[in-house]
Amino acid sequence: MIAQAHIARQPIVDRKQQLIGYELFARESATSTHAPEHHSAESDSVLLFNALSNIGSERLFGEKLAFVNCVLEDLGAEHLDIVFPDRMVLEIPRIHTDDASVIAEVATKLKALRERGFLLAAGPFAAATPYAAWLPQINFLKADVQALSPHVATALQRKADIYRSLRLVAEKVETAEQFKTYHDAGFHFFQGYYFARPQTISAKVINPAHANVLQLMNLVMRQADLDEIESVLKRDPALSFKLLRYINSSGFGLMSEITSFRHAVVILGYKKLFRWLALLLATIPGNAASPAIARTAITRGRMMELLAQNMLSEAKSMRPLRHST
Structure with a gap:
């Protein structure tokens, strides 16, 4: 669209x-x-x-x-x-x-x-x-x-x-x-x-499919393998174009242009990529629920971050004790 x-x-x-x-x-x-x-x-x-x-x-x-x-x-x-x-x-x-x-x-x-x-x-x-x-x-x-x-x-x-x-x-x-x-x-x-x-x-905007954005958000949220994330980006040109335009913005201060989806994801990191995807979802016209969906997605993402932090803390506290012999 x-x-x-x-x-x-x-x-x-x-x-x-x-x-x-x-x-x-x-x-x-x-x-x-x-x-x-x-x-x-x-x-x-x-x-x-x-x-x-x-x-x-x-x-x-x-x-x-x-x-x-x-x-x-x-x-x-x-x-x-x-x-x-x-x-x-x-x-x-x-x-x-x-x-x-x-x-x-x-x-x-x-x-x-x-x-x-x-x-x-x-x-x-x-x-x-x-x-x-x-x-x-x-x-x-x-x-x-x-x-x-x-x-x-x-x-x-x-x-x-x-x-x-x-x-x-x-x-x-x-x-x-x-x-x-x-x-x-x-x-x-x-x-x-x-x-x-x-x-x-002004700029013409070709928006990606809602389904692809949501699928990518779910992959990022569950820390999926880079190959899975890259496959979604490859099949939606609008989604991949927006990501590469963003990552190649002057603010990142990169020495050379990024053309690889995998490289773009690595530079951004999953957390920042998730935030970017949530905002992308909110900007796609034709769906009045987009901002609400984006807010819900961000909330879920933050909950997952907190749960992950808690699980890591618990794992550290449950390390087996060393017994002296």
């Missing part, structure tokens, strides 16, 4: 107007100019999968940074396992409460993401006192210049002076005067119509 994937990208530039990355936006068609109204962890997982396996990271952002809007549910989600942390900037939304315990809980998740290598961005709210625990983990503060007051801009610059790795991004810059104002104010990066409007990148 042939479908299409669409993602818009808008450049982000430095003080010399040199490109440093793109913000990525979901699009429902090649002509739409706005993101879909419903923003969820599932829609974010589809955007990331389309970026890496359908359109391709080389076409979208290459060696540059990719800024992606998140919902809070994304912060511990499995779909982040398939992305390249060192090029991915997760834009963290504001919490709809000032409850200190909730803010602290999210701060712990942000720290874990930073330890995995992800870069993080947030709005000016992250510079406020209630979010003090977040700021050491934040790499970029993005401020809408259409709504930014001079005293808030000054306060953000003070934070950047304290946290030397913090970078300020002026977004929705629409005129040369606005660029000059925030350039003079010490902002590091800039985004907006003054530089470029979002450009939609």
Whole structure:
């Protein structure tokens, strides 16, 4: 079945107007100019999968940074396992409460993401006192210049002076005067119509058969032999093409192109391959149950991982004791 994937990208530039990355936006068609109204962890997982396996990271952002809007549910989600942390900037939304315990809980998740290598961005709210625990983990503060007051801009610059790795991004810059104002104010990066409007990148998508994806997931879950896995990949060109496009994305940093299915599986590992397959299943159109099936599959996979860990621990504890003679 042939479908299409669409993602818009808008450049982000430095003080010399040199490109440093793109913000990525979901699009429902090649002509739409706005993101879909419903923003969820599932829609974010589809955007990331389309970026890496359908359109391709080389076409979208290459060696540059990719800024992606998140919902809070994304912060511990499995779909982040398939992305390249060192090029991915997760834009963290504001919490709809000032409850200190909730803010602290999210701060712990942000720290874990930073330890995995992800870069993080947030709005000016992250510079406020209630979010003090977040700021050491934040790499970029993005401020809408259409709504930014001079005293808030000054306060953000003070934070950047304290946290030397913090970078300020002026977004929705629409005129040369606005660029000059925030350039003079010490902002590091800039985004907006003054530089470029979002450009939609599209790709034709040939989807594999549901049955083949499910069969491959079952094989991976039970740690089947590589020959069995390879045989499923060989009989579904769409499935194998997506896997090779993903494994050959620039984020893997491979010295040469991977053309062998066996080699691709070995590099990915069963755990990451399972996550990738679950997301693939969720993106195949024409089946409203796909996201639910994918969630169930991931849950089962995590249960199997935990059971395997427990069995290994029990096996170690049951090793026969050595008797002295």
